[in-house]
Amino acid sequence: MRTYAQQNPVDPPDRPGWVDGIDNPYLHGPYTPVISEVTAVDLEVVAGEIPPDLYGAYLRNGPNPVLAPKGMYHWFDGDGMVHGAYFRDGRASYVRKWVRTRALHDEIERGTVELAGIMGPFDLSRVGDGRRTVNPDYCKDTANTTLNYFNGRILAQWYNAGRVHALDPLTLDTIGEETFGGALDTTLNAHPKVDPRNGDYLDYDYGDFKSYLTYYVVGADGRLKHRAQIDLPGPRLPHDTTFTPNYTILHDFPLYHDVDVLRRTGHRVVQFHRDQPSRFGMIPRLGTQEQLRWFEFTPGYVLHMVNAWEDGDWITMDGCFQPDPTIRRDPAEGSLASMLAYLRYRGHLRRWRMNLRTGEAREEQLDDLNVEFCLPDTGLYGVKSRWSYHQRIPTDLQTLTFDGLVKYDHAQGTREVYEYEAGWYPSEAPFARSTRGGDEDAGYVVTLATHVMDYRSEAWIFDARRITAGPICRVRIPARVAPGFHASWVPGRELWGDAPPSH
Numbered sequence: 001m002r003t004y005a006q007q008n009p010v011d012p013p014d015r016p017g018w019v020d021g022i023d024n025p026y027l028h029g030p031y032t033p034v035i036s037e038v039t040a041v042d043l044e045v046v047a048g049e050i051p052p053d054l055y056g057a058y059l060r061n062g063p064n065p066v067l068a069p070k071g072m073y074h075w076f077d078g079d080g081m082v083h084g085a086y087f088r089d090g091r092a093s094y095v096r097k098w099v100r101t102r103a104l105h106d107e108i109e110r111g112t113v114e115l116a117g118i119m120g121p122f123d124l125s126r127v128g129d130g131r132r133t134v135n136p137d138y139c140k141d142t143a144n145t146t147l148n149y150f151n152g153r154i155l156a157q158w159y160n161a162g163r164v165h166a167l168d169p170l171t172l173d174t175i176g177e178e179t180f181g182g183a184l185d186t187t188l189n190a191h192p193k194v195d196p197r198n199g200d201y202l203d204y205d206y207g208d209f210k211s212y213l214t215y216y217v218v219g220a221d222g223r224l225k226h227r228a229q230i231d232l233p234g235p236r237l238p239h240d241t242t243f244t245p246n247y248t249i250l251h252d253f254p255l256y257h258d259v260d261v262l263r264r265t266g267h268r269v270v271q272f273h274r275d276q277p278s279r280f281g282m283i284p285r286l287g288t289q290e291q292l293r294w295f296e297f298t299p300g301y302v303l304h305m306v307n308a309w310e311d312g313d314w315i316t317m318d319g320c321f322q323p324d325p326t327i328r329r330d331p332a333e334g335s336l337a338s339m340l341a342y343l344r345y346r347g348h349l350r351r352w353r354m355n356l357r358t359g360e361a362r363e364e365q366l367d368d369l370n371v372e373f374c375l376p377d378t379g380l381y382g383v384k385s386r387w388s389y390h391q392r393i394p395t396d397l398q399t400l401t402f403d404g405l406v407k408y409d410h411a412q413g414t415r416e417v418y419e420y421e422a423g424w425y426p427s428e429a430p431f432a433r434s435t436r437g438g439d440e441d442a443g444y445v446v447t448l449a450t451h452v453m454d455y456r457s458e459a460w461i462f463d464a465r466r467i468t469a470g471p472i473c474r475v476r477i478p479a480r481v482a483p484g485f486h487a488s489w490v491p492g493r494e495l496w497g498d499a500p501p502s503h
C-alpha cells in the first residue's frame with residue numbers, strides 16, 4: 001500500500017492504525033497523524049538559549065484526522081489540530097489539542113465519518129433549497145487552516161469558508177463557535193485580517209453556489225460593525241485578503257469550478273480560465289458594493305498576500321502569484337492525481353499597484369524564487385512594511401514542503417535565504433517582535449520542525465536580522481509535530497500582560 005512514498009518508508013509508531021490501509025502520501029511519513037493531545041512545560045533546550053525578549057506564543061494549525069476518512073483523503077480534510085509553543089522568561093512550554101468542531105464531535109459519537117472531504121463526492125441533498133447553501137452542510141469543516149488572535153481568543157478557521165471556532169489562547173481548549181454576538185449567520189473565509197491599529201476584524205464569506213461575497217467588519221469589542229454583499233460573475237474560490245487603513249482588497253481570480261458540473265457530479269472541478277483577468281476589488285473599510293472598484297491584472301491565482309499599503313493615490317500590494325494555476329494531473333498518480341497536482345505550487349513574489357484617482361493598474365514580478373507562506377511583521381499589516389519572511393518550496397518533491405527560509409527586503413529589492421538541513425519538515429514561520437523594541441526586524445522568526453528519519457520535533461528560533469546564520473536556539477518538542485498550514489505569533493502582552501522590565 002505505498003505507491004506514493006518519497007519520504008521515510010517507516011511510519012512513526014504514534015499513529016492511528018487505519019492509516020496503514022490507505023495509500024496516500026499525506027497520511028504517511030512526516031505527514032502521519034498523531035493520536036494524542038499533549039501539554040508539556042520546561043522544554044529542553046537542545047542548542048543555544050531562548051532569548052529573554054522572546055515573549056509570546058507560536059501557534060500553528062494543521063490537519064490531523066482522528067478517524068478514517070469517508071472516500072478520498074485530501075490533506076485539507078484532516079481534523080484541525082492546534083500546536084502552541086509558548087516562550088516566556090527564557091523558558092518554553094508546548095500544547096497541542098484538536099479543535100472540537102461540530103463534525104469531529106458527531107464523528108466521535110458515531111464512530112464513523114459521515115461528511116465527504118473536499119474531493120467529494122458531495123451529498124448535495126443536504127443543501128436544502130439552494131439559496132441557503134453552506135459548504136459545511138455537505139463538506140467536512142475541519143477548522144484546520146488558520147489561527148488568529150482576536151478579542152482575547154484564538155479563532156481557528158477553515159480553508160473553504162467554515163464556521164469560526166474560538167479557542168482559549170493558553171490551554172487551546174475549544175470554547176465554542178464564534179458568532180460575534182449572534183451577528184454571524186454565514187461561514188467565513190479562513191484568512192481574516194485583524195487591523196493592529198484599531199482591532200477591526202475583516203473577513204468575508206463565499207460559497208460553491210454563491211455568486212457573491214458577504215463582507216464583514218467586526219469591531220475590537222467583538223460586535224459587528226458592518227456587513228455588505230459584493231456581487232461576483234459567479235461562485236469563486238478566493239483565499240486571502242489585504243487591507244489598508246481606508247480600504248479592504250477583495251479577490252476574484254479566474255480559477256473556479258463549474259456549478260453545473262458540481263450539481264451533476266457532486267465534485268468541485270476547478271479550472272483555470274486564462275482568457276479572464278485577475279481582479280482586485282477595492283472597498284472602503286465600511287463601504288458598500290456601489291463604492292467598490294475593481295482593478296484588472298494578468299490572469300493567475302494568489303493564495304497568500306504579504307501586505308498592502310497606501311501611498312498617495314496609490315495602493316501597493318505584494319503577494320505570491322501563480323501565473324499558471326492549471327491543475328496538471330499526472331495520470332500515473334491515479335485517484336489522487338488532482339490533489340497532488342494542486343499542491344505542487346509554482347509561483348513568485350509579485351507587486352500590484354492600483355491608482356484610486358486615475359484607475360491605473362500596474363504590476364511587476366519581484367523575484368523568481370518559488371516562495372509561499374509569506375508573512376511580514378503582522379503588527380504592520382495595512383501600512384508599508386520593509387521585510388517579509390517566506391518559505392521556499394522545492395519543485396521536485398511529491399508533497400508540499402519547505403526547503404528554505406527566505407527574508408525579503410522590499411525596500412532594497414533583495415533577499416536572503418537560509419536552507420534548512422536536509423530531512424527536516426518545517427512549518428510556516430511568523431515574525432516575533434522583541435520586547436526590547438528596535439528596528440522593524442528587531443526580533444525573531446519562529447517555526448516548528450520535524451525530522452523525517454527519527455521523527456524528533458523541535459522549535460527553531462532565528463534572529464530575524466541574520467536568518468542566514470540558522471536557528472540561534474533549538475528547543476526539543478516532546479511530541480511529534482506533523483507538517484501543517486498556517487502559523488501566527490501572539491505577543492505575550494495579549495496572553496500574560498506587559499513583559500517585565502527585565503526583558
Ligand SMILES: [Fe+2]
Pocket residue numbers: 145190191239303304486
Ligand atoms: Fe492559506
